[in-house]
Amino acid sequence: MTATEAIMWAVERDPALRSDFCNLTILESAPDMERLRLKMQRAITLIPHLGERVVPSPLRIAPPVWSADSGIDLDYHLRSITLDQPSSMRSLLDLASALCEEPFDISRPLWEFTVIKGLPDGRCALLQKVHHTITDGVGGLRLSLSIVDRDAHPESDHEVQAIAEAAAARQRDERQLDPVNRTNAFETAVSALAYRTRRNTQIARTAIGGSISLALHPQRAPKAISGSIKMLSSLRRQVFVTDSAHSELLSPRSLERRFDLFTFSLEDAAATAHALDGHVNDVFVTGVSGALGRYHEAMGQPVSELRMAMPVSTRGQNDTSANHFVPTRVLVPTGPKDPTQRFVATRESLRHLRGERALEAAESLADVISSLPTALLVAATHTQTRTIDFATSNLRGSAIDLWISGARIEANFPIGPRGGCAVNFTTLSYCGVMHVGVNSDPASVTDPEALIECLRESFTDLLAIGRGE
Missing domain, CATH: 3.30.559.10 (Chloramphenicol acetyltransferase-like domain)
Structure with a gap:
């Protein structure tokens, strides 16, 4: 692994x-x-x-x-x-x-x-x-x-x-x-020791190489210091978040799950993204955050922004079936009601997210963190998941009909893991339709039917932009 x-x-x-x-x-x-x-x-x-x-x-x-x-x-x-x-x-x-x-x-x-x-x-x-x-x-x-x-x-x-x-x-x-x-x-133990030796050697080699490079080229020091400051700032936003999640309404937790489904038009989403100089994922996140804003208002606890977790894929064309993603966090607005203004604000937040320096160091940090004692690792993970209000993920599927052992696929709904947060929205395109799986914690989302209705309202207003309405 x-x-x-x-x-x-x-x-x-x-x-x-x-x-x-x-x-x-x-x-x-x-x-x-x-x-x-x-x-x-x-x-x-x-x-x-x-x-x-x-x-x-x-x-x-x-x-x-x-x-x-x-x-x-x-x-x-x-x-x-x-x-x-x-x-x-x-x-x-x-x-x-x-x-x-x-x-x-x-x-x-x-x-x-x-x-x-x-x-x-x-x-x-x-x-x-x-x-x-x-x-x-x-x-x-x-x-x-x-x-x-x-x-x-x-x-x-x-x-x-x-x-x-x-x-x-x-x-x-x-x-x-x-x-x-x-x-x-015995073989497992030997393999584990060999792995740890290789990793420690690699880390030491990288650190020593960087020090020697600065010693030989002192003129690079200002740039290196500036880069380090940017990296530390990015790490603070992505890895060492200290404030809590922004929604008190969604804060209760349980081990139960509730699944719901939602769909919207890929053609309308693409048209909206084009009209507002963005991507389909910007449309998806804007629609979801707007729905959560409506839901909070309906429940009498309005909120201006929420922290979203979103995986950023690092997968290359020839990569195998293992994991190739970096987990990220970003604050997204739940308002204003005007969908264009909310889209622009969300689009800029996501553009900034893709440029975070911390993404470059994600696997190296994970290598260090993964060595922590299990109890400490669980506690640290809980501390960070408590900063997250909801999660999203966007997957590109097939544009043509597919079959499974003679049966035609009518719809394909992905259901992503909550990972300790209140609700996960994951979408997958199939035959011109965006299929959204909603995995919510019943202790957090106490009126799931209202949340689905808020999704319909939010996406109806947002996708009207692409249709010129």
Whole structure:
């Protein structure tokens, strides 16, 4: 694991800081379960972490490592259940939230897919639950490519079955070599010590190299000092935030979850972004913050700004399925009511965020922080998550129809982790529609129906700009 992934893993000693994320895919019909099973067996060969479990290092002197689970039980990870009748979208969401509240069995690979049948009109849902240490949201989209098709009848079943059988044969061979799925403690300890030695050497080398460079080129000192001051200022805004979250209304916390869904037009969002010299993500954040402002007013506790957590992707085109993101925080306005003014203020805040110097040092800082004792790491993480009011994330999906084992995808709703805050809004584009998954804490958001109505009102006003209304 990277240092950031190791932190996410360690702080889960407190269930409030769990970092699993979900995706709720609405299907036109039930998928072919046998074909889906073959697809998942193939996915395990393409994405190694799906077939691996986490092995912690002794005394946490190095990040945990991934170890192949030679006895993986695909029937445990891929399940099928039927909703009680009569069913509805609300009953589906309540079941999905209950399934996602259950912690992973850490002795197994950290993912679970559940086909949920029994929706009205013969529709079906696929709930995909994945631990954040396996991949981030963008990597999760790439993961999904291993199970989706571009038409209802893609490559032959023989091709899928051949790859799946090869994967099963490899797993049988691994099981024969290690029938009880042991992890060699001595090798793990040696690997951990080697990692820590390499990291300490690298840190020392960097520090010494910088000192020598300044000694040989003293004229660079003013620039170096200026850069250090900017870095420290950025770290104060991003890492060492000392004030509390700005909303008293959203401050209560529990371990429960509630899922809600919301959609808006990608075409209208793009037109609004173009009209106001911004990006679709600026539109999304402006709409969400405006909705939260309306919600606070409706609840009798108005607030002028809130602190938002948002991941910034650092993923390159050829990066693998691991995590490539930097967590960031930024204050965004909930007013004024005029959507154009609020958009401009939000756009400038997000532009400044993308230039934060602290983003450059994120993984190095994570490497130092991840070595803290678990209790201290959990306490420090809690201290920082208490500064956050809400979280957002924006993912780019497919512009064309996709199928899963013969069933057409009607909608795709991502549901991001709260990570200790009150509510997470994550959006994914699919076929011209922005699908928003809302993961709220019922102790924080006591009137979720009102919040969804505030989202509708906020986006209606904002997207009218793109339509010229």
